[in-house]
Amino acid sequence: MDNDIKRSIILDNYQDNSNRIIPDNVSEYIKINSNNDSCIDNIDIYVKINGNLIEDIKYYGEACVIAISSTNILRNLLVGKTFDEAKNILRNYFNMIEEKEYDNHLLKEACVYSDISKQPSRKTCATLFARGISKILSQNDK
Amino acid sequence: MNREDFTILNNGKLIYFDNGATTLKPDCVRDTINDYYNIYTSNIHRGDYSSSLKVSELYDNCREEVRDYINAKYCCEIIFTSGATESLNDIVFGFFRHNLKKGDEVLITESEHASNVLPWFILQKEMGIVVKYISLNENYEVTIDNLQKAITNKTKVVSLAHVTNVIGDVRDIKNIAKICHEKDIFVVVDAAQSAAHEKIDVVDMDIDFLAFSAHKMYGPTGVGVLYGKFNLLKKMIPCRYGGGMNAIFNNDGYVELKDLPDRLEAGTPNIEGVLGLCECIKYIKKIGLEKINKYEHDLRKYLIDRLSELDFITVYNKNNNGIIVSFNINGVFSQDTAIYLDKYNICVRAGNHCAKMVKNVFNVANTVRVSLSFYNTKEEVDLLINVLKNSKNIWEEIL
Numbered sequence: 001m002d003n004d005i006k007r008s009i010i011l012d013n014y015q016d017n018s019n020r021i022i023p024d025n026v027s028e029y030i031k032i033n034s035n036n037d038s039c040i041d042n043i044d045i046y047v048k049i050n051g052n053l054i055e056d057i058k059y060y061g062e063a064c065v066i067a068i069s070s071t072n073i074l075r076n077l078l079v080g081k082t083f084d085e086a087k088n089i090l091r092n093y094f095n096m097i098e099e100k101e102y103d104n105h106l107l108k109e110a111c112v113y114s115d116i117s118k119q120p121s122r123k124t125c126a127t128l129f130a131r132g133i134s135k136i137l138s139q140n141d142k
Numbered sequence: 143m144n145r146e147d148f149t150i151l152n153n154g155k156l157i158y159f160d161n162g163a164t165t166l167k168p169d170c171v172r173d174t175i176n177d178y179y180n181i182y183t184s185n186i187h188r189g190d191y192s193s194s195l196k197v198s199e200l201y202d203n204c205r206e207e208v209r210d211y212i213n214a215k216y217c218c219e220i221i222f223t224s225g226a227t228e229s230l231n232d233i234v235f236g237f238f239r240h241n242l243k244k245g246d247e248v249l250i251t252e253s254e255h256a257s258n259v260l261p262w263f264i265l266q267k268e269m270g271i272v273v274k275y276i277s278l279n280e281n282y283e284v285t286i287d288n289l290q291k292a293i294t295n296k297t298k299v300v301s302l303a304h305v306t307n308v309i310g311d312v313r314d315i316k317n318i319a320k321i322c323h324e325k326d327i328f329v330v331v332d333a334a335q336s337a338a339h340e341k342i343d344v345v346d347m348d349i350d351f352l353a354f355s356a357h358k359m360y361g362p363t364g365v366g367v368l369y370g371k372f373n374l375l376k377k378m379i380p381c382r383y384g385g386g387m388n389a390i391f392n393n394d395g396y397v398e399l400k401d402l403p404d405r406l407e408a409g410t411p412n413i414e415g416v417l418g419l420c421e422c423i424k425y426i427k428k429i430g431l432e433k434i435n436k437y438e439h440d441l442r443k444y445l446i447d448r449l450s451e452l453d454f455i456t457v458y459n460k461n462n463n464g465i466i467v468s469f470n471i472n473g474v475f476s477q478d479t480a481i482y483l484d485k486y487n488i489c490v491r492a493g494n495h496c497a498k499m500v501k502n503v504f505n506v507a508n509t510v511r512v513s514l515s516f517y518n519t520k521e522e523v524d525l526l527i528n529v530l531k532n533s534k535n536i537w538e539e540i541l
């Protein structure tokens with residue numbers, strides 16, 4: 001992917017605040033905090049689950065451009081998916097970050113981080129959301 | 143000024159603006175540590191051979207050097223620790239754990255460093271003391287008025303940074319201590335951020351306990367100082383036991399401890415560190431603290447003036463009297479700014495600077511912090527301003 005296109009996808013998602021909010025009906029959501037020890041990224045993730053389906057995700061907090069944009073991209077990928085589908089997407093995402101085999105059709109816009117491993121310190125930024133949501137999924141899998 | 147004393151500054155294009163985290167080390171400190179390893183490595187207070195005697199003498203002289211630097215009355219009031227954090231922990235757990243009772247109140251502020259907050263929280267949980275906060279004024283400072291408002295008849299300790307590490311405000315310790323001592327309140331001062339920049343006189347300021355680290359004053363990491371007034375330090379219960387601090391012990395469990403300062407320095411100390419600390423204090427004295435202080439304040443004023451010309455920058459602590467400047471590029475997360483500046487070899491700190499309650503103070507959780515030193519220059523400030531001026535390109539640069 002061309003660098004300019006990547007950058008504009010990242011910035012669009014960074015600036016898209018539509019889901020960067022604490023949900024109104026917060027009691028219907030499961031909340032988890034995700035932060036990075038080595039830096040100051042810190043977000044709360046809110047997930048609304050309906051049976052085996054991820055019905056909605058919101059997030060709130062302060063973090064760098066990589067952390068926020070990847071949160072928004074993955075949020076949009078995961079809403080409406082079943083647990084199994086979501087886990088599969090996340091597995092591929094982690095694989096991509098770690099430079100292993102992955103399915104780029106599954107990851108769509110999230111492929112903008114495909115060479116983030118060239119900046120090792122930013123890998124934790126790119127996985128801030130993915131680590132948090134994975135925890136929620138494994139804790140609530142029936 | 144004095145840039146020639148620092149090899150690291152003459153090696154490249156480094157612009158080091160993170161002196162609040164740690165300072166650079168002058169060659170004389172490095173050489174002192176090298177000499178210890180190259181010429182006279184040995185333990186202190188052990189051997190009967192010349193190198194051990196020499197090291198023991200140098201080590202003991204360091205105590206005198208520190209005593210003189212903070213104008214303490216006696217050498218034995220100076221305890222070497224691993225740094226400000228350990229000193230503060232020892233003060234809380236070695237002294238106050240044994241001298242406070244349930245319901246007693248300790249006053250701190252929301253701009254304190256974690257090291258001056260968390261130990262008190264532990265005592266709060268453990269023995270029911272109450273941690274309370276002195277309100278800060280609109281410039282995030284402690285005023286005498288607010289201090290007096292916060293004091294109750296249960297207040298037993300006021301524990302404050304001399305200079306805070308996010309805002310950089312300098313507290314009027316002398317007057318604070320005066321008010322506290324009229325009410326029999328202990329005064330603990332965290333001098334981590336001030337020891338290399340502001341004059342400290344523990345007698346004139348009437349400080350009960352003081353803590354600081356060598357590495358923020360051009361010395362090595364892993365060493366620092368705990369000062370306590372003799373009569374208080376005498377009552378401190380050691381947090382660590384072992385060699386070097388006991389006079390006698392028997393198989394029935396009988397132990398007699400040495401006098402101050404040895405009883406509070408169990409085990410082989412950080413000898414290279416203490417020697418390095420001694421050297422950095424000599425170095426500061428040689429340049430002159432007053433000269434350093436004036437230079438750094440002038441430079442801060444210049445930085446604030448230049449930053450104020452930029453309408454896309456918010457400076458959070460314009461009106462403070464310290465040498466720290468906290469700011470953000472509007473709409474840019476502080477860490478992204480720091481990564482951008484790093485592309486130009488400009489080192490700044492992004493974050494909450496270990497003062498996590500500061501979000502209650504600034505209403506923003508994270509800022510970019512520039513903390514100055516005497517080796518920073520106006521030219522470096524100009525470079526920073528130029529890079530900030532070009533920050534419209536920030537995303538092209540960091541993404």
Ligand SMILES: Cc1ncc(COP(=O)(O)O)c(C=O)c1O
Pocket residue numbers: 162163224225226227228255257258303305306307332334335355357496
């Ligand atoms: C105000 C203040 N207190 C305490 C400390 C802790 O110092 P150290 O990490 O050297 O123990 C710091 C260090 O950042 C500080 O800025």
